[in-house]
Amino acid sequence: MPRPHVLLSAAVSLDGCLDDTGEGRLLLSGAEDFDRVDAIRAASDAILVGAGTLRADRPRLLVNSQERRAGRVADGRPAYPLKVTVSGSGELDPGDPFWTTGGERLVYTTDRGAAVARARLGDAARVVALGAAVDWAALLDDLGGRGVRRLMVEGGARVHTQLLRLGLADELRLAVAPLVVGEPDAPRLFGPGAYPGGPRGRMRVLGSEPVGDVIVTRYAPTAPGTTDGVTAADRHWLRLACDLAADCPPSETAFSVGAVVVAADGTELARGHSREGGDPVVHAEEAALAKLPGDDPRLATATVYSSLEPCAHRASRPKPCARLIVDAGVRRVVTAWREPDTFVPGADGIGVLAQAGVVVAEVPELAAAAILPNRHLVTPTVS
Numbered sequence: 001m002p003r004p005h006v007l008l009s010a011a012v013s014l015d016g017c018l019d020d021t022g023e024g025r026l027l028l029s030g031a032e033d034f035d036r037v038d039a040i041r042a043a044s045d046a047i048l049v050g051a052g053t054l055r056a057d058r059p060r061l062l063v064n065s066q067e068r069r070a071g072r073v074a075d076g077r078p079a080y081p082l083k084v085t086v087s088g089s090g091e092l093d094p095g096d097p098f099w100t101t102g103g104e105r106l107v108y109t110t111d112r113g114a115a116v117a118r119a120r121l122g123d124a125a126r127v128v129a130l131g132a133a134v135d136w137a138a139l140l141d142d143l144g145g146r147g148v149r150r151l152m153v154e155g156g157a158r159v160h161t162q163l164l165r166l167g168l169a170d171e172l173r174l175a176v177a178p179l180v181v182g183e184p185d186a187p188r189l190f191g192p193g194a195y196p197g198g199p200r201g202r203m204r205v206l207g208s209e210p211v212g213d214v215i216v217t218r219y220a221p222t223a224p225g226t227t228d229g230v231t232a233a234d235r236h237w238l239r240l241a242c243d244l245a246a247d248c249p250p251s252e253t254a255f256s257v258g259a260v261v262v263a264a265d266g267t268e269l270a271r272g273h274s275r276e277g278g279d280p281v282v283h284a285e286e287a288a289l290a291k292l293p294g295d296d297p298r299l300a301t302a303t304v305y306s307s308l309e310p311c312a313h314r315a316s317r318p319k320p321c322a323r324l325i326v327d328a329g330v331r332r333v334v335t336a337w338r339e340p341d342t343f344v345p346g347a348d349g350i351g352v353l354a355q356a357g358v359v360v361a362e363v364p365e366l367a368a369a370a371i372l373p374n375r376h377l378v379t380p381t382v383s
């Protein structure tokens with residue numbers, strides 16, 4: 001099951017604070033912005049907050065608009081999204097309104113915390129143990145398995161920080177309020193640490209709009225992952241590679257493939273697709289790499305995204321794409337679809353890459369998109 005789309009939602013002051021240090025909660029948003037948040041909740045399958053936020057703010061996490069709840073029901077969904085919290089200790093207060101209002105509730109915790117949470121909450125929530133520590137990737141896999149396609153995360157700072165640092169957030173929707181808190185101890189949205197792409201990595205701006213007196217901007221992380229684990233940004237770039245494959249001139253004798261080369265900071269360096277520019281035999285990865293100088297220093301930390309595993313054998317050129325990638329000095333490849341035996345039986349481009357020390361991450365959930373423009377070339381059992 002695919003992981004849900006993870007949307008981090010937050011409001012901050014101009015100096016990046018979530019709150020001030022005074023009594024009660026600092027109201028950063030006005031009525032229009034609260035209504036915007038209500039609309040995102042209504043469009044989500046689940047809403048998640050950390051246990052710290054639950055204790056501090058006692059949120060109910062409801063969809064307040066009756067019309068929006070009715071719309072959900074008309075679409076065959078529950079009136080309220082699933083409410084999710086994450087707690088290492090399981091020390092949760094059953095008196096909080098979170099447990100007695102709105103939709104069904106789910107607690108993710110540790111093996112140790114599960115017994116505590118079950119004893120405290122009884123029937124108020126389902127409790128899922130994730131091992132010795134809370135494993136965020138496992139949590140998202142579990143939510144995907146429960147049919148959650150859109151997850152809204154409403155904080156707090158620790159949860160936002162962890163999801164962004166792990167590369168598990170697809171989108172950040174940030175409301176910036178026109179005030180400066182100025183207090184050194186006020187809580188800030190993101191804590192210190194190593195974020196994907198490092199301090200110079202830039203996110204992509206998806207859009208921006210004024211809502212009352214706040215400005216809401218939507219960002220998408222772009223910096224590739226660094227391991228064989230797949231991040232949200234990896235999925236974005238690989239989806240683009242699959243879209244490029246769909247744009248290839250059709251062929252009965254070769255696959256349609258798309259490829260994108262992305263620098264460690266999230267900058268797109270080059271893209272290509274099969275048979276690009278009227279060359280009937282050029283491959284996607286080859287076309288993309290050919291657009292970069294061979295000594296481009298960014299290649300050593302770049303990731304190549306290819307809808308199909310890079311080829312291991314070629315008749316039409318001296319070097320297969322797996323070799324071109326190794327020779328370019330690229331150390332990481334992300335791909336959606338292992339090559340079927342249509343043209344070259346037993347082609348193992350992933351093996352060639354791995355043997356040369358290149359990290360390969362596979363995203364089987366995007367295989368269907370990679371296969372789509374090639375469906376006439378594969379047997380029905382493969383597709």
Ligand SMILES: Nc1nc(O)c(N)c(N[C@@H]2O[C@H](COP(=O)(O)O)[C@@H](O)[C@H]2O)n1
Binds near residue numbers: 254257283347
């Ligand atoms: N990775 C990749 N990118 C493309 O754009 C492709 N067309 C292919 N096809 C595979 O490459 C091998 C044959 O290449 P030639 O036809 O000899 O150039 C074979 O393994 C095809 O399946 N791969």
